Amino acid sequence: MHEVIVGAAYIGRFLRELGDGRVTLLCPDRSPRAGRFAERVGDCLVFVPDDAAFLADPCGPVRVEGLAGEARFAFDAATEGLNEDGRLIVVLPTEIERHQPRTGERARAHAGLLLRVGVDGELVDLDLIDLGETGLAFTAEDLSFRVGQRLRGHLELEENSYVPVTLEIRHLRADGVVGAVVVDISPGGKHELGRIARGLPTRPLPTVGFSFKED
Numbered sequence: 001m002h003e004v005i006v007g008a009a010y011i012g013r014f015l016r017e018l019g020d021g022r023v024t025l026l027c028p029d030r031s032p033r034a035g036r037f038a039e040r041v042g043d044c045l046v047f048v049p050d051d052a053a054f055l056a057d058p059c060g061p062v063r064v065e066g067l068a069g070e071a072r073f074a075f076d077a078a079t080e081g082l083n084e085d086g087r088l089i090v091v092l093p094t095e096i097e098r099h100q101p102r103t104g105e106r107a108r109a110h111a112g113l114l115l116r117v118g119v120d121g122e123l124v125d126l127d128l129i130d131l132g133e134t135g136l137a138f139t140a141e142d143l144s145f146r147v148g149q150r151l152r153g154h155l156e157l158e159e160n161s162y163v164p165v166t167l168e169i170r171h172l173r174a175d176g177v178v179g180a181v182v183v184d185i186s187p188g189g190k191h192e193l194g195r196i197a198r199g200l201p202t203r204p205l206p207t208v209g210f211s212f213k214e215d
Contacts, residue, residue: 003147003171003179005096010148014068014096015040023066025049025088027059038087044080047088062090073098098171117153117167119143133194135181136167145169145178155189163189 005014020036025047035049065074075093083089115126115138126138149169154162166184173179182190 003098005098006094006147008092011092011094011096014073015045015092018066018068021066021068023047023064025090026063026065027061030059037090040092041083041089043092045090045092046083047090049088059088062088064090064093068098071098114156115153116156117151119151123153129177131193133182133190135170135179137177137179139176139178141176145172147172150183151180155193163192165189 005011015037018037020038022034022036024032024034026032033049033051035047037045038048039046059079061076061078063074063076065072067073073096075096077093078091080089080091113128113131115128115136116123117126118124124140124143126140129137129139131137147169151167151169152165153167154164156162163186164184165182167180168183169178169180171179182193185193
């Protein structure tokens with residue numbers, strides 16, 4: 001699953017959670033070097049390489065790669081020379097790419113499945129691409145979303161069988177596909193999503209009412 005993290009708050013939270021995790025710094029005309037970010041100073045990060053002889057002089061733009069849990073991430077950033085200790089100062093990125101292994105089975109959405117959510121005070125239908133017990137992907141023309149945005153609505157698994165669901169947007173692809181994780185759903189609804197992902201027929205669920213309130 002490919003995710004693009006944007007926005008200063010989300011990028012800052014990601015880097016705080018990363019802590020002093022190991023990263024690899026790539027820059028033109030130099031060999032890759034492993035190290036860590038020792039601290040954040042304002043809108044910059046201080047990179048400390050394992051090899052103290054590396055980056056004895058300033059360099060230009062860099063690419064940083066690493067692991068955050070099981071997910072690989074990467075970002076491009078400018079640099080602002082060296083600090084008084086001879087450590088490279090890396091400017092905070094504007095976006096971070098994260099590639100996370102998909103957990104759980106997923107299946108292509110089939111006819112009859114409907115996702116309807118509240119957006120800007122109105123109910124809108126989204127075109128499902130695939131779905132599973134823990135997440136789904138969809139497209140929606142003329143609508144824009146942001147990473148971290150929550151959507152409340154319902155899934156229609158079969159005619160007149162609705163499952164209330166809350167989703168959180170996790171990644172936005174350039175081709176317009178939006179990926180989201182399921183953050184709230186009834187146990188019965190979660191079970192039915194799992195059955196769909198495994199290619200099994202759904203079972204009737206209790207009829208429920210539906211309303212939504214946006215964050």
